[in-house]
Amino acid sequence: MSICLKYITIENYFNVLNLEVQPNQRNFIASNSISLAEAYVYDKNGDFIVPLAVYDEEVLVGFVMIAYDQKIGISKGNYLLFRFMIDKRFQGLGYFKPTMDAVIDFVRTEPAGKATSLWLSYEPENNQARSCYLHYGFKETGEVIENEIVAIYDLTTKN
Template identity: 40%
Template sequence: MIEFQKVTWKNFQECIKLELKEEQKNYVASNLYSLAQSYVALLNDDLPAMTFAIYAEEKMVGFIMMYHETAEENEFGDEACYGILRFMIDKRHQGQGYGKAALAKALAYIMTYPQGEAASVYISYAPENEAAKNLYKSFGFHETGQLIEGETVVKKVL
């Protein structure tokens, strides 16, 4: 069973030590960088980023960072949306179904509208990242035809 837990002083060091495989390191910013970004957002934005350590059976296996934007803030469309900005499963825990279970958990969480109503959810991935492409497609995400910083943008209507 997958759980999301807040990143706290108790699990901070473990979270920033999670790693991707060498060939995946260009796909996702480090968890340390992501947590720094969420801190800046906390101090400057109306709604802070939603960051969680991903746990399976009491063991930290990954990290996720989500956000909410109003229709006016949404750079990909004209509707209020959620986005998954960072999503990673540690190299030691890949291939065990945790990514799929964690994405299902993230979408269920988003459907509770924790920071407000939304019509869709967006995520992006490096075009060569076939695993991410296939995972997102299996959950009903479709390509928007947009690129952001060289990454393919996909959308799921809620």
Template identity: 35%
Template sequence: MLEEVKNYKLKHKNLKLIPITTKNYWEIGWLELKKEQEEFVGDNFKSMAYAYATVMEGKYAKAFGIYDGDESIGFLLIGHNSYSFEGCPKTLMHSYDLWRIMIDKDYQNIGYGKDAVKLAIDYILTFPDGEEDIITTSYVEGNECAKHIYESFGFKPNGDNYEDEITLVLKVK
């Protein structure tokens, strides 16, 4: 079930998730992707605003900066039962969702993305907003890097896709 997650050892021992506050909002917001990746991952500022709006609607969303020690290297957004738009895949309405993950262009291809997904899953498994049976995520078709990382932890496509995003599910119970 979660063997891939349990067995994975972080490559970057000082990697941590720090909640977004007014102290790190701008720092995380200005992190950048490579130009060719911009079609795959939403803008950090827009994602943080969406998280705020989600919380203001009484739903669960948690935005984090990804840090290696004191150095900001990425952004992570997690939601729980937060989707309710027309055409929303049903699995997204009853799960924790790894909404957004991005690693700054200067820190890519050295294991931070995979380490960050491990930290995200570990956080979700504390069930901060109640228990669920699954964790979902998605990636834009063509983003082979994201697909590879998610599948390496046991996420599997379930066919519950939306527009150009492929939904993946990890069973936790």
């Protein structure tokens, strides 16, 4: 397994749009078409947001979207893992950890500025995501944003 993150381009965007999660996961994550539309709008608003395709060598296996802002609270000067999805065909095959490692490596390059944390949020009912994130090293903060549980990863630690 050799995971790399690649920018969305004219060559791969349609394949990214066709990635899907399992039917029982659809209520927990926006579709990739919504995510790419959000990325476009946020970018046009001057925000840093980058949608990335997840590849195992040349095979597209997932999609992530990373943001950074200077607003208030937990988001101030930290990165946000806005989206994380592995296509249903590749779930359960060990892609979570190496994909998360690639996300952490990308964020540590400080593409939008310095940060000490990567944060995310998930629905309280999404036990699978919660388990994966906590096992990886994210810590729940006790905060709730838009009815989602907030968890944070300390970028100053080695993964």
